[in-house]
Amino acid sequence: MAGPPFPQHAAAYGDPGEGRNPGSVPTSLLAVEGLAKHFSTRRATLKAVDGVSFTLEEGRSLGLVGESGCGKSTTARLILRLLKPTAGSVRFRGRELTALSQAEMRRVRSQLGIVFQDPYASLNPRMTLRNIVAEGLRVWHPEADLDRRVAELLELVGLPARFGRRYPHELSGGQRQRVAIARALAPGPSLLICDEPVSALDVSVQAQILNLLADLQYELRLTILFISHDLAVVRHVCERVAVMHLGRIVEIGTRAQVYDNPRHPYTAALLSAVPVPDPARRHDGRRVQLAGEIPSPLDPPSGCTFRTRCRHAAERCAVEDPELALRGVDHPVACHFAADLPLVPQP
Amino acid sequence: MESLASEKPISPWRLALRRFGRRRPAVISSLVLAVIVVGAVFADWIAPFGAVEQNLDDILQSPDGTYLLGTDTLGRDNLSRILHGGRVSLLVGVMVALIAGGVGTTVGLLAGYYGGLIDAILMRLTDTLLALPGLMVVIIAARLLGDGVWDVVLVLSGIAWMTLARIVRGKVLTLKEQEFVEAARALGVPARQIMRRHLLPNLVGEITVTASLTVAAAILAESTLSFLGLGVSPTHTATWGNMLGGNEGFVITAPWLVWAPGLAIVITALCVNFIGDGLRDSLDPTQENL
Numbered sequence: 001m002a003g004p005p006f007p008q009h010a011a012a013y014g015d016p017g018e019g020r021n022p023g024s025v026p027t028s029l030l031a032v033e034g035l036a037k038h039f040s041t042r043r044a045t046l047k048a049v050d051g052v053s054f055t056l057e058e059g060r061s062l063g064l065v066g067e068s069g070c071g072k073s074t075t076a077r078l079i080l081r082l083l084k085p086t087a088g089s090v091r092f093r094g095r096e097l098t099a100l101s102q103a104e105m106r107r108v109r110s111q112l113g114i115v116f117q118d119p120y121a122s123l124n125p126r127m128t129l130r131n132i133v134a135e136g137l138r139v140w141h142p143e144a145d146l147d148r149r150v151a152e153l154l155e156l157v158g159l160p161a162r163f164g165r166r167y168p169h170e171l172s173g174g175q176r177q178r179v180a181i182a183r184a185l186a187p188g189p190s191l192l193i194c195d196e197p198v199s200a201l202d203v204s205v206q207a208q209i210l211n212l213l214a215d216l217q218y219e220l221r222l223t224i225l226f227i228s229h230d231l232a233v234v235r236h237v238c239e240r241v242a243v244m245h246l247g248r249i250v251e252i253g254t255r256a257q258v259y260d261n262p263r264h265p266y267t268a269a270l271l272s273a274v275p276v277p278d279p280a281r282r283h284d285g286r287r288v289q290l291a292g293e294i295p296s297p298l299d300p301p302s303g304c305t306f307r308t309r310c311r312h313a314a315e316r317c318a319v320e321d322p323e324l325a326l327r328g329v330d331h332p333v334a335c336h337f338a339a340d341l342p343l344v345p346q347p
Numbered sequence: 348m349e350s351l352a353s354e355k356p357i358s359p360w361r362l363a364l365r366r367f368g369r370r371r372p373a374v375i376s377s378l379v380l381a382v383i384v385v386g387a388v389f390a391d392w393i394a395p396f397g398a399v400e401q402n403l404d405d406i407l408q409s410p411d412g413t414y415l416l417g418t419d420t421l422g423r424d425n426l427s428r429i430l431h432g433g434r435v436s437l438l439v440g441v442m443v444a445l446i447a448g449g450v451g452t453t454v455g456l457l458a459g460y461y462g463g464l465i466d467a468i469l470m471r472l473t474d475t476l477l478a479l480p481g482l483m484v485v486i487i488a489a490r491l492l493g494d495g496v497w498d499v500v501l502v503l504s505g506i507a508w509m510t511l512a513r514i515v516r517g518k519v520l521t522l523k524e525q526e527f528v529e530a531a532r533a534l535g536v537p538a539r540q541i542m543r544r545h546l547l548p549n550l551v552g553e554i555t556v557t558a559s560l561t562v563a564a565a566i567l568a569e570s571t572l573s574f575l576g577l578g579v580s581p582t583h584t585a586t587w588g589n590m591l592g593g594n595e596g597f598v599i600t601a602p603w604l605v606w607a608p609g610l611a612i613v614i615t616a617l618c619v620n621f622i623g624d625g626l627r628d629s630l631d632p633t634q635e636n637l
Contacts, residue, residue: 077529080533082529082532082533106535106537107535108535109533109534109535110535112533113533114529114530114533116526116529116530117526118526121525121526121527122526122527122529122530123527124527124544124545124548124549125359125549126359126548126549127544127548131544135531135534135536135544136534136535136536139534139535139536139537139540140535167358167359169359180530183530183534184530184533184534186534187534187535
């Protein structure tokens with residue numbers, strides 16, 4: 001990344017430290033507690049997100065992985081209050097976001113950036129790239145020299161400044177995603193939420209975007225919440241990983257803990273499905289097949305919601321809902337038998 | 348990175364214009380309509396006779412070299428009246444489209460974007476007005492108001508905006524779920540700016556098309572009203588509608604008096620509709636072909 005230094009970014013912008021308590025125990029930048037979103041229809045209630053809790057320290061990165069439909073993207077939208085949570089709390093720099101009014105929430109938004117999955121849908125087809133990137137600047141830094149700042153932002157994400165005059169339809173998917181990142185960074189956020197930022201892209205382009213995000217995180221001291229269904233991608237980007245299944249986190253830990261010593265059978269199954277590029281280190285038939293489809297969130301199984309697909313399921317699993325807890329292992333797992341299951345770490 | 352040709356960027360508007368140019372009916376209609384508009388606007392200079400000029404020696408003349416479209420019972424030149432009358436018809440059409448377009452867009456935008464109570468109130472109002480029999484409402488309203496041009500514009504605008512409001516609301520409902528609108532919300536862009544910068548530009552196709560259809564409908568409605576004697580009074584000015592209505596008794600004896608304004612109405616409405624169709628096709632951004 002040959003981006004120019006970006007002096008006015010992140011911490012240099014205003015004072016984002018409101019509500020911080022310097023000196024004492026560092027509060028998490030983001031603390032999510034019991035977050036839930038239930039969609040009610042006339043007949044049933046869909047629990048898209050059902051009690052998600054995690055913390056994210058400043059400057060760190062957390063990956064949220066799971067199959068499609070498990071509530072990852074809904075979690076992102078709840079944190080940003082693009083959707084209103086049914087229950088739970090979202091604390092940003094110690095400040096409760098769920099209690100804020102629309103107007104108060106709007107003022108916090110300069111601190112929160114998001115990059116969406118589909119770079120075709122996330123850019124307004126009728127705006128030039130300059131206006132797309134300038135949008136956040138106009139709102140939060142109206143005094144700034146827009147042309148100069150837009151040029152800086154475009155260069156920061158690896159696009160030539162003259163692209164400002166182009167329209168989204170003239171760009172490739174990877175270039176569009178760079179624009180989306182530039183737009184998200186324009187107000188100078190400290191937290192960047194990436195919702196499947198590379199899953200719509202070609203594999204070769206995925207690597208470029210992932211490297212860009214890694215560089216940006218380092219240069220701008222960003223905190224990143226990275227949402228993906230792709231464990232290989234998350235492993236590349238994130239220091240900590242949370243695995244979601246049917247609206248809940250079933251396992252959370254550091255990259256090493258989760259990847260090298262998975263304690264939830266679901267995590268183990270996901271890991272065994274990751275393709276290994278080296279034929280000498282293939283899975284040797286240790287691929288864990290999951291039985292059936294992900295259960296309907298409209299009618300989840302009793303007890304452990306994973307038990308219908310789990311080959312280790314026992315009677316207890318149908319009765320008792322396993323909480324996410326340290327169960328004699330080194331990181332929290334939502335499985336009754338976390339300490340005992342013979343789960344093989346993948347190569 | 349530099350995979351793009353160094354061609355100058357083409358704006359979506361430019362692409363739309365290009366696509367419009369490929370649609371023959373729309374282009375021809377634009378030319379015909381342009382002729383009609385010029386004829387109406389510059390009627391004072393183009394028309395061979397004055398708007399109310401009478402030649403009592405030449406009553407009910409059939410079309411000839413002097414009177415290209417004949418004369419009426421008062422010895423007025425039919426062509427000159429058509430040209431002057433076009434002003435009112437076109438003015439009513441355009442004004443109704445503008446007013447109804449503005450009201451319909453605003454109502455649809457607010458209802459679609461805010462949802463909830465605002466949506467419920469605005470849409471029930473729209474439904475109620477849509478449920479009323481249009482012609483009856485117009486007739487009653489026309490009685491209550493006057494018989495001037497602006498009274499007619501007001502009355503017709505009052506019942507013309509609902510369709511657009513529904514269309515805009517529907518499109519806004521899908522647009523606001525799109526990620527670029529979510530992205531703007533996530534950036535903290537105020538609602539008014541989201542509507543202006545993100546929603547409106549993406550509604551231009553729907554609005555233009557519906558408004559152009561409204562132009563044709565308003566011209567026809569004005570004619571109907573005038574034909575029924577409820578539109579612009581012939582004592583104010585000639586309109587295609589009141590020419591048609593005033594001369595209905597001469598269908599057999601002096602058919603040019605009926606044919607000329609009738610054809611003027613039909614051709615204008617047809618042109619406007621063709622142009623509307625062309626706009627709909629060319630403003631649709633999903634059509635990528637040039």
